[in-house]
Amino acid sequence: MPTVRIPAVLSETGGSRNVEVDGDTVLAAVHAYTEEYGSELEDNVLGNGEVKEYINVYVNGKDVRDIDGVDTQVGDGDEIRIIPAASGG
Amino acid sequence: MVSFTPDAYEEIIEHAREGKPYEICGVLGGRRDGDEARVEFVRRVENVSETPRVNYLMEPEDQLAAIDDVEERGDVVGFYHSHPEGPRQPSETDADRANWPRHSYVIVSLGRDEPFVGSWRWTGEAFDDEEVVVDSD
Numbered sequence: 328m329p330t331v332r333i334p335a336v337l338s339e340t341g342g343s344r345n346v347e348v349d350g351d352t353v354l355a356a357v358h359a360y361t362e363e364y365g366s367e368l369e370d371n372v373l374g375n376g377e378v379k380e381y382i383n384v385y386v387n388g389k390d391v392r393d394i395d396g397v398d399t400q401v402g403d404g405d406e407i408r409i410i411p412a413a414s415g416g
Numbered sequence: 417m418v419s420f421t422p423d424a425y426e427e428i429i430e431h432a433r434e435g436k437p438y439e440i441c442g443v444l445g446g447r448r449d450g451d452e453a454r455v456e457f458v459r460r461v462e463n464v465s466e467t468p469r470v471n472y473l474m475e476p477e478d479q480l481a482a483i484d485d486v487e488e489r490g491d492v493v494g495f496y497h498s499h500p501e502g503p504r505q506p507s508e509t510d511a512d513r514a515n516w517p518r519h520s521y522v523i524v525s526l527g528r529d530e531p532f533v534g535s536w537r538w539t540g541e542a543f544d545d546e547e548v549v550v551d552s553d
Contacts (some may be wrong), residue, residue: 410479413474
């Protein structure tokens with residue numbers, strides 16, 4: 328199973344989290360996470376079926392926008408890491 | 417309140433001066449305990465905004481690497497960026513794009529006077545002004 332790793336700011340428990348979930352794509356993994364832990368992560372990360380503009384999602388350190396987006400394939404041992412972008416004016 | 421070691425404080429000001437007239441940015445590392453935070457070191461991150469005089473956007477891979485670096489040594493206290501020509505306060509764009517609740521957003525404002533370092537904690541809805549102090553040790 329892949330692992331989802333998120334910082335405290337995206338965790339409803341207020342702590343960083345590193346958990347194994349089912350799913351063979353990033354989207355399926357996020358859905359599996361939602362079923363287990365609630366919709367907060369999905370609400371923060373996905374919009375219109377895509378990764379939101381100021382959210383970055385990596386699989387094994389590679390930005391999924393440079394792969395297949397939320398359809399990027401994942402498998403055993405893969406790490407899905409979600410990091411809010413830091414930006415402003 | 418957010419406190420800085422003298423080296424960390426000087427580093428963000430020096431970074432802002434080097435980057436002028438463009439905005440610079442980075443990750444603040446150290447310790448956080450509730451409302452109290454101490455910045456012990458900083459990690460510069462490349463600004464890849466297409467309008468770097470008035471905006472910053474951390475290069476995603478560099479931001480990820482910076483957070484990894486910081487987390488190996490402590491907590492991500494927050495982020496810093498510069499306003500090369502002011503103002504001292506967060507801009508509307510800063511508020512629109514802030515998405516790290518409970519973290520400090522530090523702004524180094526250069527303007528015409530001496531550099532000003534201010535900090536605001538993002539509540540998830542608004543910026544709360546917080547005191548900035550420099551440790552004596």
